[in-house]
Amino acid sequence: MPRKPAPKPVKKVVRKAKKRTSRTAGDDLTMKQRIAAEMLDSFDEELELEIDDDRIDAMTNEFAGHSPAETLDRRLYFKELFRLQGELVKLQSWVQHQGLKVVVIFEGRDSAGKGGVIKRITQRLNPRICRVAALPAPSVRERSQWYFQRYVSHLPAAGEIVLFDRSWYNRAGVERVMGFCTEAEVEEFFRSVPEFERMLVRSGIVLIKYWFSITDDEQQLRFMMRINDPLKQWKLSPMDVQSRARWEHYTKAKEEMLERTSIAEAPWHVVQAVDKKKARLNCIAHLLDQIPYEEVPYSPVVLPPRIHHPDYHRTPIPAEMYVPERY
CATH class of the missing domain: 1.20.5 (Single alpha-helices involved in coiled-coils or other helix-helix interfaces)
Structure with missing residues (x-):
């Protein structure tokens, strides 16, 4: 043996x-x-x-x-911002899980801080679920369409969040003040928009509207900063310059807009935006309160073992294809 x-x-x-x-x-x-x-x-x-x-x-x-x-303790600001962004991730999962349709409108004067809060909201979220709609000036063809038509195509499907960086309220603001529409068209807008928004809400869309409020002096300072900052000059358009001269016209237009378009189904929420950090935290915290959400349970993710094939050999990449490592 x-x-x-x-x-x-x-x-x-x-x-x-x-x-x-x-x-x-x-x-x-x-x-x-x-x-x-x-x-x-x-x-x-x-x-x-x-x-x-x-x-x-x-x-x-x-x-x-x-x-x-320092208007807000830096450590407190970051601690709260990261906590709120974590809650936004939970909200995103809930919206997708429940098939909700969410529209958030951000309006306000130029330099009011709308873009800053939108950046903080979207920073940790999936762009396939939460996207930004920032429409340019309407084309000749779009100007001949039903006023709301070009906005409708950007509305969310089930499981999506759309943040409008300016919206159909352009008609009650910049278009009215700068003379891009007639007073008859403005009046028709005020008659139509409550019914349009009620129709959106009846269709299942969660509609949330924010107006970012800053003072005359604060806008003056922010505009001066943009004029003197080469990294921010692109933000200051000829239209923005004209808006400074027409501050009171914008104020009257804003007041009428808030009065005539704040409806029970979609009320306006005013964000005090002179302090940018506080405005971001306050807006995000308020947004989270508008949609009851729960944490969606997920099965733990386990990565499978890496499979190695002994006969596989990586093909060398030519040196000229690499980006120079200057840093």
């Missing part, structure tokens, strides 16, 4: 098992460290936006002739 192989010494087997366990623990630690580093990089995205805001604030303070003042 063939002889059986001698059993391996117990000590050697234990030693190998310990070695494997040690290697696995080391790999887990390295992975956790890399994940932590990636999360810090993600937070840096927000820091980059805030650094840009700090630069703008410094310029604004210079024009205002006073020393910079």
